[in-house]
Amino acid sequence: MMSINFTVHTVNIDQSIWMISLKNKNKKLMNEVKSTDLLSKSLKSCVKYLMRITQITEASPLTVEGSFTPDLLISKLWLWEELSRVLDRLDIQQVNAVYVLGSWTGSVGMVLAAKHFPADTIINVDSDPNWISMSQEIAQDMGFSDRTQHMIKDANSIDYRQARSPSVVINTSTNDIVGRDWFDNIPPGTVVVLQGRDATITTQSWDSLSEFESDWPMRQILFRGQLPLQDPETKYHRYMIIGQR
Ligand SMILES: C[S@@+](CC[C@H](N)C(=O)[O-])C[C@H]1O[C@@H](n2cnc3c(N)ncnc32)[C@H](O)[C@@H]1O
DSSP: OHHHHHHHHHHHHHHHHHHHHHHTTOHHHHHHHHHOOHHHHHHHHTHHHHHHHTTTTTTOSSOTGGGGOHHHHHHHHHHHHHHHHHHHHTTOOOEEEEEEETOTTTHHHHHHHHTTOOEEEEEEEESOHHHHHHHHHHHHHHTOGGGEEEEESOGGGOOOTTOOSSOEEEESOTTTOOSSHHHHTSOTTOEEEEEEESSOOSSOOOSSHHHHHHHSOOSEEEEEEEEEEEOSSOEEEEEEEEEEO
16 A cells, blocks of 8 residues: 555656656756656655654654655755856866755755765754654665764754865755855855745745845856746745855
8 A cells, every 4th residue: 555655656656756857948957857766766765754644744744755755856866966167167176075054854965965066065954853864874875974964953052073175065954944154154165056936825935036145145147047836735946056155
């Protein structure tokens, strides 16, 4: 019964990603999704967690399954693609540390690892110990735990001591992380990737890309863009800026 659920889920995700990519006429992402085995790889690895969460889904809207919706996977692939392009332009071939703030199930790290992103270490930071232990197990299952660290910490108290240049700080949870010390404390020169969105009931939300961008001042903006997407409930825009702090 459980594996049938999982199969259906996988097929649905494949189809919806395809449809969303098609709708956005984003040929590059379409080809990316077509050619990558990332979906099956990450979902297969998550099968036991998906089984586990079928028992807690109703009580918990934040589920493993919820972190692999098509819009979120597309957002992570988009992040990887644009970040790789920016690093090429900066002539950075290898990154020391990648901090992922509000890492949830570790899906950003999963995409980066599956795409062989050139980082010595990926550091998942989340204030919720349950998510950290889950992302730890997933990294183990997928075989990249040797290059991943996990921290149970409020992102606002991170001291970025491993962020030797060149390093990257990623926050795709800007809608959820309250406070801005996590941003103000980022060492100057660090490459910073931020994603946020509109149309959400979280405590923070931005109505436009420029509004989002003006909240996070960078020394140099290297990429700015938005994607029209759809989550299980509503259409929305996902913003992304990449810059140097
Ligand atoms: C629900 S997820 C949202 C993820 C985002 N939409 C994405 O696709 O990447 C937000 C995560 O941020 C974490 N979080 C919230 N506040 C935090 C804080 N102050 N420090 C670290 N993690 C935090 C939550 O525990 C949760 O795992």
